Amino acid sequence: MMRKLIKTKGIFDGKRDKLLYNKCILIENGLISCIGSQEDFGSITGEIENIDLSNEYIIPGLIDCHTHLSIVPELGNQIEQMRIPAPRNILRSISNIKKDFRSGVTTMRIMGEENFIDIEIKNAIQEGIINGPRLLAAGKGIVASNGHGVVLTVADGPEEVRKVARQNLAIGADHLKIFVTGGISTASRNLNNSTYTLEEIKMAVSEAERAGKYVAAHAHGGIGIDLCIEAGVRSIEHAVLISEEQIEKIIKSNMWITITSTIIFDDKGVGAKDITNEEIRRKLIYGRQVAKNNWKKVVTSGAKYVIGTDSMHGRMVDEIKFLIDLGVSNLDALKAATGKAADACNFDRVGVIEKGKYADFLVLDDNPLESIEALENIKHIIMSGNFVEEYI
Numbered sequence: 001m002m003r004k005l006i007k008t009k010g011i012f013d014g015k016r017d018k019l020l021y022n023k024c025i026l027i028e029n030g031l032i033s034c035i036g037s038q039e040d041f042g043s044i045t046g047e048i049e050n051i052d053l054s055n056e057y058i059i060p061g062l063i064d065c066h067t068h069l070s071i072v073p074e075l076g077n078q079i080e081q082m083r084i085p086a087p088r089n090i091l092r093s094i095s096n097i098k099k100d101f102r103s104g105v106t107t108m109r110i111m112g113e114e115n116f117i118d119i120e121i122k123n124a125i126q127e128g129i130i131n132g133p134r135l136l137a138a139g140k141g142i143v144a145s146n147g148h149g150v151v152l153t154v155a156d157g158p159e160e161v162r163k164v165a166r167q168n169l170a171i172g173a174d175h176l177k178i179f180v181t182g183g184i185s186t187a188s189r190n191l192n193n194s195t196y197t198l199e200e201i202k203m204a205v206s207e208a209e210r211a212g213k214y215v216a217a218h219a220h221g222g223i224g225i226d227l228c229i230e231a232g233v234r235s236i237e238h239a240v241l242i243s244e245e246q247i248e249k250i251i252k253s254n255m256w257i258t259i260t261s262t263i264i265f266d267d268k269g270v271g272a273k274d275i276t277n278e279e280i281r282r283k284l285i286y287g288r289q290v291a292k293n294n295w296k297k298v299v300t301s302g303a304k305y306v307i308g309t310d311s312m313h314g315r316m317v318d319e320i321k322f323l324i325d326l327g328v329s330n331l332d333a334l335k336a337a338t339g340k341a342a343d344a345c346n347f348d349r350v351g352v353i354e355k356g357k358y359a360d361f362l363v364l365d366d367n368p369l370e371s372i373e374a375l376e377n378i379k380h381i382i383m384s385g386n387f388v389e390e391y392i
């Protein structure tokens with residue numbers, strides 16, 4: 001049995017409101033088996049590797065709750081990018097994942113790819129063919145002919161929704177992603193309207209739930225969000241135009257909201273190239289005007305929220321900083337990227353430093369609860385108890 005004992009200065013465990021000071025973490029076969037003080041482990045016998053991080057802080061690896069693998073938003077026309085043949089898109093994905101991994105992201109929830117490349121890459125990482133974060137994959141996005149995000153796969157009517165849902169589940173999807181309203185980065189798609197009927201969204205939810213999975217829905221506002229709430233999806237993704245009444249309903253329904261700020265506000269996002277299209281430019285300007293205010297309502301309402309880079313690879317720390325700019329404490333912003341993120345993803349093996357979870361940690365010089373800049377200087381990344389030496 002492979003055992004390691006890590007001595008730490010301070011642990012943010014992803015859940016508690018305070019750091020744990022001067023604790024040791026015992027890792028057995030890549031899993032956390034015990035957290036205690038040095039004395040608790042005094043009598044431990046047998047072969048064990050001691051790792052001295054007694055001057056460092058440990059936090060759970062970050063979880064990006066909304067991203068894609070193959071897209072680089074800065075290049076523009078994200079839909080066209082996903083139409084590229086699978087082999088080239090896998091190579092693009094690998095260079096993207098490397099940036100995410102290096103930035104401290106150890107789990108990524110992927111929100112739709114063509115050709116099941118997310119499933120293939122996830123499997124390759126699990127098999128140890130390449131290094132990388134843990135992936136939670138959606139497989140193909142479920143999208144109507146006239147929907148935002150329609151790439152190659154189309155599902156119109158409940159039966160086609162069922163078919164794509166089942167194809168995804170058959171190949172190992174962890175969740176389903178449905179595109180309900182328009183998006184900012186595609187022209188001629190309204191951010192409030194819904195391309196799907198209640199019946200179609202419910203079909204996706206029913207297929208997912210009977211398989212023990214859930215649906216995450218791309219929806220910005222209006223009837224789109226209303227239908228998602230009624231249909232019972234687990235999370236509303238983006239929610240740029242969300243209303244106060246909808247936030248209230250979401251709280252009552254115990255749903256999640258995923259805030260994706262960098263793609264909208266950073267000039268390397270939709271503002272890099274897509275903005276040359278007049279309609280996208282108008283939507284982006286409008287989105288930027290209202291998003292902060294609406295998301296501020298989300299984070300102060302008591303609603304459950306998490307964050308995602310939406311393909312702004314390597315920018316997870318900026319998503320955390322954005323929450324802090326909205327007035328969220330360092331503690332709550334870090335929870336949204338760790339413990340709560342694991343909850344949102346319904347993946348209880350990560351995000352929290354406690355017995356039974358994967359030993360996926362970031363090692364920092366400074367206390368991130370005091371200074372979030374500590375995340376800009378990640379000293380080491382530990383995956384399943386091993387120091388990551390190569391990022392791919």
Ligand SMILES: [Zn+2]
Pocket residue numbers: 066067068111310
């Ligand atoms: Zn997305």
